[in-house]
Amino acid sequence: MVTASHIDATKIITAVWAPGAVAADLAFDLPSYYPEIDSILGAYTFKLAEAAPNTWASQAIAPIAYAATIADNKITKVDGNSIRVGHALDASDLLVVTYRAT
Numbered sequence: 001m002v003t004a005s006h007i008d009a010t011k012i013i014t015a016v017w018a019p020g021a022v023a024a025d026l027a028f029d030l031p032s033y034y035p036e037i038d039s040i041l042g043a044y045t046f047k048l049a050e051a052a053p054n055t056w057a058s059q060a061i062a063p064i065a066y067a068a069t070i071a072d073n074k075i076t077k078v079d080g081n082s083i084r085v086g087h088a089l090d091a092s093d094l095l096v097v098t099y100r101a102t
Helices: none
Strands: 002-007 010-017 037-048 056-063 074-079 082-085 094-101
Touching (some): 037 074, 037 082
Parallel strands (some): 056 074
Antiparallel strands (some): 002 010, 010 094, 037 056, 037 094
16 A cells, blocks of 8 residues: 655655564565655554454554664664664564655
8 A cells, every 4th residue: 555645745655564574673675666765754563463353453663763773662764665663573563654755
């Protein structure tokens, strides 16, 4: 799903995908159909609750400037196509990232 808004010629993108299992603080790519990241505005993880079918728990993830390591519930841009999240993602997690595109 690609959602784009134009504000003063700036593209605001909301990317939604399931990146699969990713270890904490490990760089991974956005799907290739999303435009490159200029800056991250915000993010959420949606986790499937195993005890209650079709129930999701959301977790806000705060964007930070690039750092060598990042804490839980933080997200940072590595380059135009890659990001890092400070906590591990499970195979069933959905990641929602809102960002300015280049």
